[in-house]
Amino acid sequence: MRIGELAERSGLSRDAIRFYETRGLLESHRSPNGYREFAADAVPWLAYVRTAQRLGFTLAAIAAHGAELREAPDSAAALSALFAEKIAVVDAKMSELAVLREELAERAVTGCPLRPEQQ
Amino acid sequence: MRIGELAERSGLSRDAIRFYETRGLLESHRSPNGYREFAADAVPWLAYVRTAQRLGFTLAAIAAHGAELREAPDSAAALSALFAEKIAVVDAKMSELAVLREELAERAVTGCPLRPEQQ
DNA sequence: GTAAACAGTGGAGCGCGCTCCAAGGTCAAG
DNA sequence: CTTGACCTTGGAGCGCGCTCCACTGTTTAC
Ligand SMILES: [Zn+2]
Ligand SMILES: [Zn+2]
Ligand SMILES: [Zn+2]
Ligand SMILES: [Zn+2]
Numbered sequence A, B: 001m002r003i004g005e006l007a008e009r010s011g012l013s014r015d016a017i018r019f020y021e022t023r024g025l026l027e028s029h030r031s032p033n034g035y036r037e038f039a040a041d042a043v044p045w046l047a048y049v050r051t052a053q054r055l056g057f058t059l060a061a062i063a064a065h066g067a068e069l070r071e072a073p074d075s076a077a078a079l080s081a082l083f084a085e086k087i088a089v090v091d092a093k094m095s096e097l098a099v100l101r102e103e104l105a106e107r108a109v110t111g112c113p114l115r116p117e118q119q
Numbered sequence C: 001g002t003a004a005a006c007a008g009t010g011g012a013g014c015g016c017g018c019t020c021c022a023a024g025g026t027c028a029a030g
Numbered sequence D: 001c002t003t004g005a006c007c008t009t010g011g012a013g014c015g016c017g018c019t020c021c022a023c024t025g026t027t028t029a030c
Helices: A003-010 A014-022 A042-054 A059-071 A075-106 B003-010 B014-022 B042-054 B059-071 B075-106
Strands: none
Touching: A003 A014, A003 A042, A014 A042, A042 A059, B003 B014, B003 B042, B014 B042, B042 B059
């Protein structure tokens, strides 16, 4: 499929797709006329990319993990390593949230904290 | 305290602190010589800001929530509303992670998905 | 008095993740 | 043959979250 169709089916802009390609997130082959040709797989792959982005992963990290998957000798092992990695990240975020909650509770802000110094 | 001390105690750069001030994240009063003067509260507040940032909140959102806290008529109610809001965000991220895990599992990538088309 | 350390402002630049041109090539329909 | 939809590249610009720099003023130490 060409870029317009992929854009429509993925909900991304053509510019974003071209940008992703430059960042190694997406592969295309060229037709004789120079047009990019994408595999059908690109649609679910881009959905995955967007989800990973919403979870706070950078494009570079997503591209690196994609490469890991492709280059892994043992695909199943690579997958579970990636899962463990992502879940660890979310667990870390959860415990940081607990800290945040405590911090917030400790400082029920009332008025300007600089007032005393001001007088 | 002046900006250098706050920088040292918060682990942020002076530039970052000045930047936060322009974004409404931090308040200072000026000494007669024009130097910024910060309250001791600024240290835990900046720690909170960094934590919130690591959790994926933008500086604008953090500033808005800080303002909500200060302007809330009922501080306790405002606090629990903010907690609920943040926890909802993390819950949403968790469920998105589940989707991500499934997506990944479905597509144990092996080789180039464009190869068939290429030949 | 002078040097060093600290403060201020303004503006440029940067990495990220794009968006939006401008100028041009390709292709199918009428 | 023209029109229009679609594609190409290149480059500028933008919001975010800063960093770095130049230049200037203030305070502290000797
Ligand atoms: Zn990894
Ligand atoms: Zn004040
Ligand atoms: Zn809110
Ligand atoms: Zn290929």
